[in-house]
Amino acid sequence: MSNHSQWNKEGNDTMHVIRNTEEISQYIGERETAVALGAFDGLHIGHRAVIREAVESGLVPVVFTFRDNPAERLGGRCRYLTTMEERLAIFESWGVQYVVMPDFSDVAAWPAERFLNLLRFGLHARVVTCGADFRFGKFAAGDAAWLARSCALRGAELHVVNTVQYKGETVSATRIRGAIERGEMEDAAAMLGRPFGFCFEVVHGNHIGHTIGTPTINQHFPERFILPRFGVYASAVHLGDRLCCGVTNVGVKPTVGSDRALSETWIPDFSGDLYGKSLRLELLGFIRDERKFPDLDALKAEINRNAVQARAIFNAYESGLSENNKQEKSAWKVYFDGGFWGRRSRERAGREIPVNKSFSWGGSAWRVPSVYVCGAGLVVDFCMEVEPERLKVFLDKWRAQDEAQLSDEVREQIEAENPLHPAFSAAAKLNGKTLTQHRWSGISWVPASYRAEDELPDEEAARALEHYGLDASRGWAMRRVSFPWATKRKPALRTLSLTLTQEPKPVPGPHFETPGTEQITLTHPVTGKAHTLTVQALEPQTADWKDHPFGAGWSLPEQYAMMTYTLSPDLSESEFSVRDCVRGDEPKAVRKPENAFLPEAHSDACIGVIGGADGPTAVFLTGKGKTEAPKLHAACSALHFEPAARIEWCTAFRVKTVPDQTVVCIGEE
Numbered sequence: 001m002s003n004h005s006q007w008n009k010e011g012n013d014t015m016h017v018i019r020n021t022e023e024i025s026q027y028i029g030e031r032e033t034a035v036a037l038g039a040f041d042g043l044h045i046g047h048r049a050v051i052r053e054a055v056e057s058g059l060v061p062v063v064f065t066f067r068d069n070p071a072e073r074l075g076g077r078c079r080y081l082t083t084m085e086e087r088l089a090i091f092e093s094w095g096v097q098y099v100v101m102p103d104f105s106d107v108a109a110w111p112a113e114r115f116l117n118l119l120r121f122g123l124h125a126r127v128v129t130c131g132a133d134f135r136f137g138k139f140a141a142g143d144a145a146w147l148a149r150s151c152a153l154r155g156a157e158l159h160v161v162n163t164v165q166y167k168g169e170t171v172s173a174t175r176i177r178g179a180i181e182r183g184e185m186e187d188a189a190a191m192l193g194r195p196f197g198f199c200f201e202v203v204h205g206n207h208i209g210h211t212i213g214t215p216t217i218n219q220h221f222p223e224r225f226i227l228p229r230f231g232v233y234a235s236a237v238h239l240g241d242r243l244c245c246g247v248t249n250v251g252v253k254p255t256v257g258s259d260r261a262l263s264e265t266w267i268p269d270f271s272g273d274l275y276g277k278s279l280r281l282e283l284l285g286f287i288r289d290e291r292k293f294p295d296l297d298a299l300k301a302e303i304n305r306n307a308v309q310a311r312a313i314f315n316a317y318e319s320g321l322s323e324n325n326k327q328e329k330s331a332w333k334v335y336f337d338g339g340f341w342g343r344r345s346r347e348r349a350g351r352e353i354p355v356n357k358s359f360s361w362g363g364s365a366w367r368v369p370s371v372y373v374c375g376a377g378l379v380v381d382f383c384m385e386v387e388p389e390r391l392k393v394f395l396d397k398w399r400a401q402d403e404a405q406l407s408d409e410v411r412e413q414i415e416a417e418n419p420l421h422p423a424f425s426a427a428a429k430l431n432g433k434t435l436t437q438h439r440w441s442g443i444s445w446v447p448a449s450y451r452a453e454d455e456l457p458d459e460e461a462a463r464a465l466e467h468y469g470l471d472a473s474r475g476w477a478m479r480r481v482s483f484p485w486a487t488k489r490k491p492a493l494r495t496l497s498l499t500l501t502q503e504p505k506p507v508p509g510p511h512f513e514t515p516g517t518e519q520i521t522l523t524h525p526v527t528g529k530a531h532t533l534t535v536q537a538l539e540p541q542t543a544d545w546k547d548h549p550f551g552a553g554w555s556l557p558e559q560y561a562m563m564t565y566t567l568s569p570d571l572s573e574s575e576f577s578v579r580d581c582v583r584g585d586e587p588k589a590v591r592k593p594e595n596a597f598l599p600e601a602h603s604d605a606c607i608g609v610i611g612g613a614d615g616p617t618a619v620f621l622t623g624k625g626k627t628e629a630p631k632l633h634a635a636c637s638a639l640h641f642e643p644a645a646r647i648e649w650c651t652a653f654r655v656k657t658v659p660d661q662t663v664v665c666i667g668e669e
């Protein structure tokens with residue numbers, strides 16, 4: 001589908017065309033689908049509404065149409081608005097996954113029953129979508145009401161889309177054809193949702209154009225393609241990534257004569273050879289009728305006048321486009337790998353499926369407004385509402401603190417108390433299969449009245465609030481989680497439940513000092529159980545920085561102590577930790593570092609025995625020997641240049657205070 005790139009602004013990665021109804025099961029398998037029905041020539045704004053209904057159903061989106069237009073087969077004269085290639089490209093850009101496209105003649109003789117059975121049992125259509133005035137079958141006897149009853153009998157739902165109107169009348173391919181044949185290009189564009197255009201090969205003409213200073217590209221209209229009103233138009237020509245102004249004559253050029261109607265375009269800003277290329281041209285506005293000129297000089301003068309008129313129309317169109325592009329940039333797009341800040345690769349935006357799930361968990365109100373079907377997996381947005389009062393208490397307590405002066409223990413406490421940073425992990429179950437969290441990102445919203453004077457509102461959070469219609473006078477913590485698909489192919493969303501698990505929160509325990517403490521008793525904040533911590537050994541250590549990453553220009557603190565201890569009854573490392581209350585000494589530069597990017601001595605750099613810049617970390621040692629021996633844990637103190645005479649240790653329990661919560665977002669409760 002590489003030729004379709006100019007349409008690929010959104011949608012799924014690949015679309016398959018099934019030309020033979022016998023091949024349906026091979027492609028669709030047992031997956032449930034949402035099928036949009038119609039002839040779909042022109043792919044106008046009404047068609048878009050019908051197809052969007054299928055695409056946004058969460059099922060596999062399918063279009064059932066015909067290779068040829070039924071109207072033509074039934075005796076009418078069809079003037080196509082779109083070539084097959086353009087139709088497919090637009091279907092794909094709208095997010096359709098399969099286009100079932102038999103010849104009308106193959107299906108025309110089928111009794112309605114056979115067609116309905118194909119929909120339900122061949123295509124596994126759980127949803128069928130069409131417009132309110134949809135007619136089908138012999139003499140157009142089948143209508144939406146009949147289809148609704150027939151679908152219901154087979155366990156499928158018919159979604160009838162409201163008729164899309166323009167200037168008070170229904171938009172239809174027939175109406176658009178009329179507008180194009182009258183040269184009403186602005187009306188045609190409004191109903192199509194894009195300017196009317198075509199993509200045909202550039203062919204040779206009589207080579208007269210360049211002799212009068214207006215070389216043209218000639219494009220022939222294929223048989224059965226619509227012929228716009230004969231005359232001169234302002235046009236937009238796609239030359240690779242460039243959009244150029246063109247002035248186009250559609251007609252038979254009576255001054256010099258032609259045996260067939262064609263489109264001839266002068267592109268004033270281009271010189272070069274375009275023969276043999278397929279170029280997309282859009283007719284933006286009608287300028288005048290085609291006429292016979294007395295000579296080529298008169299024609300030349302008129303073409304130059306028309307080029308000026310065309311430029312004005314093109315400029316207005318282009319500035320509208322850049323306005324649209326700006327809006328599109330600020331449009332709501334969610335990516336599998338992008339978090340709240342756009343995409344990291346070239347992946348396409350996910351398809352939003354509103355689920356509007358509200359629930360309460362851990363004393364807060366939560367919402368999952370939408371999930372997103374992306375190429376690589378599912379993205380879920382969680383929004384937790386934060387009572388402004390709770391936020392105020394937290395901000396009043398901590399806002400005045402100078403962060404640089406805070407100990408790690410206090411930082412951890414702030415983090416644990418921060419109502420805007422809920423600590424949880426999420427798992428998803430899709431169609432019975434578990435999806436595991438791949439990555440997540442979080443943003444938060446502080447209402448205007450709680451923001452510090454110089455604090456700007458979080459832009460991304462503001463956009464999310466607006467998109468989801470959340471109350472900006474409340475606080476919000478938002479988490480976007482990506483789950484890779486558990487299946488090779490992108491599955492349909494039949495059932496989806498989400499499970500939230502609280503991450504253990506640190507609860508500070510007592511401090512103690514070494515040397516001096518041999519044993520202390522700690523009370524578990526949740527179970528109330530007493531645990532005895534016994535210091536087994538305290539040994540001074542010297543760190544070996546032979547291979548340290550700072551380079552030779554630095555002197556590093558080497559002195560620390562290792563304390564080993566036991567706990568009775570024992571707790572695992574994830575339930576309980578001990579660490580030095582103070583931060584270690586910072587490295588000192590002994591001479592100017594050669595690399596300007598290395599930290600200066602007064603920088604924030606802080607090193608630890610294990611765990612990098614966060615400072616020393618506890619080490620867990622499994623007691624060797626007899627299995628009944630108490631487990632030996634170890635904690636390392638901060639690093640100093642001189643051995644510390646006393647070490648103050650702080651303890652912390654990690655506790656889960658809230659049970660897991662599972663919420664059903666799609667499918668049966």
Ligand SMILES: Cc1cc2nc3c(=O)[nH]c(=O)nc-3n(C[C@H](O)[C@H](O)[C@H](O)COP(=O)(O)O)c2cc1C
Pocket residue numbers: 205206207208209210214216218232247248249252253254255256257264265266289290291292293299303306
């Ligand atoms: C903007 C534009 C307007 C034109 N208007 C007319 C017209 O009104 N009548 C006409 O006979 N030919 C018209 N022509 C066609 C010219 O006659 C034609 O471009 C010229 O003869 C060169 O033809 P060639 O490409 O076959 O050599 C127009 C062409 C252009 C590009």
Ligand SMILES: Nc1ncnc2c1ncn2[C@@H]1O[C@H](COP(=O)(O)OP(=O)(O)OP(=O)(O)O)[C@@H](O)[C@H]1O
Pocket residue numbers: 037038039040041045046047049050071129130131132133134135161162163164165170171172173174175
């Ligand atoms: N303006 C519209 N609003 C909503 N749905 C529409 C509109 N026009 C067509 N549809 C629906 O789109 C599907 C495709 O319809 P179809 O291709 O027959 O469209 P059309 O534009 O009315 O064509 P024509 O004018 O050739 O009859 C059908 O389900 C039809 O009911």
